[in-house]
Amino acid sequence: MTFRSALLGAAALLTLAAGSAEAATTTRLTVYTALENEQLDPYRKAFEADNPGVEIRWVRDSTGIITAKLLAEKDNPQADVIWGVAASSLMILDAQGMLLPYAPKEAGALKAAFRDAKTPPAWVGMDAWMGAICFNTVEAEKKKLPKPTSWADLAKPEYEGQIVMPNPASSGTGFLSVSGWLQTMGEPAGWAYMDRLDRNIAVYTHSGSKPCKMAAAGEYPIGISIEYTGAQQKTKGAPIDVILASEGAGWEMEATAIVKGTKNLEAAQKLADWAATRKANELYVNFYQVTAHPGVTKDTPNYPKDAEAAMIKTNDFRWAAEHRDAILAEWSKRYDAKSEPKK
Amino acid sequence: MSAVTLNAARPPARPVERGEARLLGGGLAAVAVLLLVFVVLPLGTLFLRSLYDRNDAFVGLANFAAFLNTPSLLTSVANSVTVALISTAITVTLAFAYAFAITRTRMPGKALFKLLAQIPILAPSLLPAIALVYLFGNKGFLRDLLMGHSIYGPIGIVMGEVFYTFPHAVMILTVALSGADARLYEAAEALGARPWRRFLTITLPGARYGLISALFVVFTLVVTDFGVPKVIGGSYNVLATDVYKQVVGQQNFGVGAVVGMVLLVPAVLAFAADWIGQRRQMALLSARSVPYRPRRRPLGDGLALAFCGLVAAVLAGMLGMAAFASLVTLWPYNLTLTLANYDFAAFDSAGWASYANSIRMAAWTAAAGTVLVFTGAWLVERSPAAPVLAGVVRLMAIVPLAVPGMVLGLAYIFFFNAPWNPLGGLYHGMAILVLSTVVHFYTVGHLTAATALKQLDREFEAVSASLKVPVWTTFWRVTVPLCLPAILDIAIYLFVNAMTTVSAVVFLYSPDTKPASVAVLNMDDAGEVAGAAAMAMMIVYTSAGVRVLHAVLSWALQRRTQAWRAR
Numbered sequence: 001m002t003f004r005s006a007l008l009g010a011a012a013l014l015t016l017a018a019g020s021a022e023a024a025t026t027t028r029l030t031v032y033t034a035l036e037n038e039q040l041d042p043y044r045k046a047f048e049a050d051n052p053g054v055e056i057r058w059v060r061d062s063t064g065i066i067t068a069k070l071l072a073e074k075d076n077p078q079a080d081v082i083w084g085v086a087a088s089s090l091m092i093l094d095a096q097g098m099l100l101p102y103a104p105k106e107a108g109a110l111k112a113a114f115r116d117a118k119t120p121p122a123w124v125g126m127d128a129w130m131g132a133i134c135f136n137t138v139e140a141e142k143k144k145l146p147k148p149t150s151w152a153d154l155a156k157p158e159y160e161g162q163i164v165m166p167n168p169a170s171s172g173t174g175f176l177s178v179s180g181w182l183q184t185m186g187e188p189a190g191w192a193y194m195d196r197l198d199r200n201i202a203v204y205t206h207s208g209s210k211p212c213k214m215a216a217a218g219e220y221p222i223g224i225s226i227e228y229t230g231a232q233q234k235t236k237g238a239p240i241d242v243i244l245a246s247e248g249a250g251w252e253m254e255a256t257a258i259v260k261g262t263k264n265l266e267a268a269q270k271l272a273d274w275a276a277t278r279k280a281n282e283l284y285v286n287f288y289q290v291t292a293h294p295g296v297t298k299d300t301p302n303y304p305k306d307a308e309a310a311m312i313k314t315n316d317f318r319w320a321a322e323h324r325d326a327i328l329a330e331w332s333k334r335y336d337a338k339s340e341p342k343k
Numbered sequence: 344m345s346a347v348t349l350n351a352a353r354p355p356a357r358p359v360e361r362g363e364a365r366l367l368g369g370g371l372a373a374v375a376v377l378l379l380v381f382v383v384l385p386l387g388t389l390f391l392r393s394l395y396d397r398n399d400a401f402v403g404l405a406n407f408a409a410f411l412n413t414p415s416l417l418t419s420v421a422n423s424v425t426v427a428l429i430s431t432a433i434t435v436t437l438a439f440a441y442a443f444a445i446t447r448t449r450m451p452g453k454a455l456f457k458l459l460a461q462i463p464i465l466a467p468s469l470l471p472a473i474a475l476v477y478l479f480g481n482k483g484f485l486r487d488l489l490m491g492h493s494i495y496g497p498i499g500i501v502m503g504e505v506f507y508t509f510p511h512a513v514m515i516l517t518v519a520l521s522g523a524d525a526r527l528y529e530a531a532e533a534l535g536a537r538p539w540r541r542f543l544t545i546t547l548p549g550a551r552y553g554l555i556s557a558l559f560v561v562f563t564l565v566v567t568d569f570g571v572p573k574v575i576g577g578s579y580n581v582l583a584t585d586v587y588k589q590v591v592g593q594q595n596f597g598v599g600a601v602v603g604m605v606l607l608v609p610a611v612l613a614f615a616a617d618w619i620g621q622r623r624q625m626a627l628l629s630a631r632s633v634p635y636r637p638r639r640r641p642l643g644d645g646l647a648l649a650f651c652g653l654v655a656a657v658l659a660g661m662l663g664m665a666a667f668a669s670l671v672t673l674w675p676y677n678l679t680l681t682l683a684n685y686d687f688a689a690f691d692s693a694g695w696a697s698y699a700n701s702i703r704m705a706a707w708t709a710a711a712g713t714v715l716v717f718t719g720a721w722l723v724e725r726s727p728a729a730p731v732l733a734g735v736v737r738l739m740a741i742v743p744l745a746v747p748g749m750v751l752g753l754a755y756i757f758f759f760n761a762p763w764n765p766l767g768g769l770y771h772g773m774a775i776l777v778l779s780t781v782v783h784f785y786t787v788g789h790l791t792a793a794t795a796l797k798q799l800d801r802e803f804e805a806v807s808a809s810l811k812v813p814v815w816t817t818f819w820r821v822t823v824p825l826c827l828p829a830i831l832d833i834a835i836y837l838f839v840n841a842m843t844t845v846s847a848v849v850f851l852y853s854p855d856t857k858p859a860s861v862a863v864l865n866m867d868d869a870g871e872v873a874g875a876a877a878m879a880m881m882i883v884y885t886s887a888g889v890r891v892l893h894a895v896l897s898w899a900l901q902r903r904t905q906a907w908r909a910r
Binding site for chain 2: 011017030037038039057058059060061064065067068069071074075078092095096120166169170172203204205206209211219220221227229232233237238239261324325329330333336
């Protein structure tokens with residue numbers, strides 16, 4: 001052993017010792033999330049300020065990846081808390097027995113639709129996002145396309161080859177729109193509608209926010225996507241209108257849950273408690289107009305007005321979850337076997 | 344008969360001392376165990392899941408049945424094969440001509456062209472996608488070139504895949520074409536063979552192993568890549584995006600594992616081809632050979648220069664377009680240039696930290712990977728005994744090429760995060776990222792090393808054995824210096840790929856080890872296309888810097904250790 005390696009070894013030991021001394025006073029919570037990047041810092045700082053001694057370490061990725069990672073780690077979970085992942089994903093985890101039901105202190109104050117129906121609830125909602133139409137006004141002008149106001153409009157022949165939407169087999173956003181149509185129109189009419197819509201679709205994408213980004217960049221004038229991305233692109237200066245269809249929009253919510261088997265239960269409960277507070281909802285509302293707390297809403301910049309009214313009234317997550325495989329199989333059979341993209 | 348018969352019959356494996364033989368066998372066994380633990384067992388764990396449904400109930404072959412009944416299955420298979428065949432034909436033709444120009448002509452600027460060929464490998468896959476959309480998308484500068492066809496579909500996929508696989512093919516083919524015995528060409532010329540005939544009877548057969556490897560590497564890369572078809576493929580379904588749909592879209596690991604297994608088929612074929620090529624290939628450089636030096640041919644050299652210039656201009660143009668994308672304020676409506684997109688802390692809380700993580704990860708991958716890959720290939724090629732073991736290792740070395748990164752990443756979670764696994768400690772932190780990346784890119788490194796080693800005559804070792812020089816001394820004093828260019832190529836290949844890789848590590852990073860390539864995807868996800876392009880360009884600048892350093896180093900080494908190649 002040379003002098004240098006001895007030195008390195010000693011340094012490593014010191015670092016370790018320092019690390020464990022610090023660990024004795026603070027609990028590090030591993031939090032899995034699909035929150036947007038811009039939300040991570042404000043949420044973490046606000047929570048840590050109210051809960052000294054608890055530190056958040058984020059593992060962040062898109063909803064599909066983070067759900068797959070959680071499921072793959074099922075036999076030896078690494079996450080303590082899930083904060084900001086789609087409720088339908090949490091329902092899958094719950095069905096696998098991966099969540100520890102817990103009623104946060106202020107959960108009683110939240111809207112009933114934003115809580116798991118069980119007592120205590122396995123997950124608690126934070127805010128909602130919904131299917132929306134991103135409409136590029138500049139490109140529409142050039143192509144003399146009228147502004148659509150409803151889902152029915154999108155199936156009209158004048159929009160042939162002008163619409164992009166996410167493939168529901170790849171994207172939760174795609175699925176929420178499909179599930180919304182089937183729930184509001186009923187099964188036969190819903191499929192008939194999608195048959196007509198399919199003629200107008202130029203591309204089915206694999207990502208849920210992509211159609212709106214494509215619309216924002218003028219690649220195609222119309223993208224079926226989510227209102228959050230629309231507002232965000234509009235804020236950046238893209239010439240788009242974000243339209244909530246008059247028939248009502250399929251929606252989904254972000255939610256919080258404790259992972260069964262966490263070694264930091266006390267800290268995890270603190271986070272679950274905090275995530276359901278009014279204060280936390282007042283943070284959520286900076287990004288989403290509709291939050292779980294009945295009193296917390298505001299007009300977010302460039303966000304479509306009255307989003308809550310546009311949400312379909314009875315969104316049956318359980319029905320959607322149970323029929324997901326069958327719906328996707330039917331969808332793939334009808335629309336996925338196309339080999340050539342339309343112009 | 345072809346000119347290959349000019350080669351002397353292969354001398355018997357060198358007579359080694361018993362202790363040496365045991366050591367070599369032990370080394371080979373160690374490599375076999377490593378590949379077993381880091382390739383076969385994780386994949387095995389994942390593939391076992393193909394027999395279970397989502398609720399962990401054993402369902403036998405139900406997932407296979409579900410897969411076979413997928414309505415779009417036939418379309419996906421046909422699409423995958425079509426795109427892969429077209430891309431392979433274009434890439435390997437272009438890459439062969441390019442590598443030929445670099446190795447067998449006297450055109451000026453060869454070192455520069457060798458560098459420029461690496462451009463695509465330096466760029467995270469998002470960059471060519473952005474560049475293709477900005478060039479050929481519906482608002483693109485060159486959209487009229489597509490004559491009304493959409494970039495979102497097979498055309499876009501083929502363009503993207505040719506761009507992405509080109510450097511891989513050039514790398515293998517340059518090695519395959521760089522060693523040649525001038526005596527063969529002299530003899531052929533003396534016998535009156537025309538240049539075309541010399542090409543067909545000496546050059547092509549000599550590069551056969553590299554050519555077959557390149558064909559299969561490109562084919563397999565295209566079939567298993569989901570990055571390009573996901574971003575630019577539109578509704579054009581291929582098998583790799585089917586894996587994505589199953590794993591990420593529906594978290595259906597069982598069916599995902601089935602598709603993953605189907606994707607292994609080309610790799611098995613590649614292995615068979617490798618095995619055949621390997622039996623046929625003779626050593627090109629015998630101890631008596633005279634290195635080939637191309638002569639000046641003004642016309643040929645001029646054509647080569649024009650061709651390479653054109654290819655390099657296209658590659659550089661794509662990168663330039665991406666660089667432009669990273670500076671634009673709002674595509675396509677406000678093309679004012681700005682540096683604001685490089686302020687990463689504004690879009691990503693990790694800011695520049697992920698960039699530092701990537702550099703650490705890439706350095707480790709290059710260091711550990713090169714030693715493992717080259718030593719492994721040498722043991723496979725040169726171990727006197729245990730041909731069966733060598734064959735097994737060779738197969739295990741080919742497998743990673745055919746495994747989509749996503750499948751590898753999931754397999755690593757299942758295997759290394761299992762409560763019973765004593766290696767569980769690896770799961771957190773940098774080690775798992777480095778290991779998965781070495782494994783992910785093992786095959787091309789292995790093929791490069793094997794190609795270089797096959798060109799060295801076994802007589803080098805026979806002679807040193809008769810001089811009673813220990814085998815590892817020969818390895819260290821003869822083999823490594825002779826193969827140094829290839830070794831450096833492998834190191835740089837691992838480095839730049841580690842900088843850009845996403846599909847496996849996206850499942851494996853922890854809060855403290857998030858790499859820049861993942862940050863790029865996250866920013867793109869968040870709608871910050873320009874920010875994503877900017878971070879991606881940082882990766883490109885870094886890799887390019889390292890690549891230039893490598894070129895200088897190679898040049899210096901070339902002068903010191905490769906003088907033997909000159910007459």
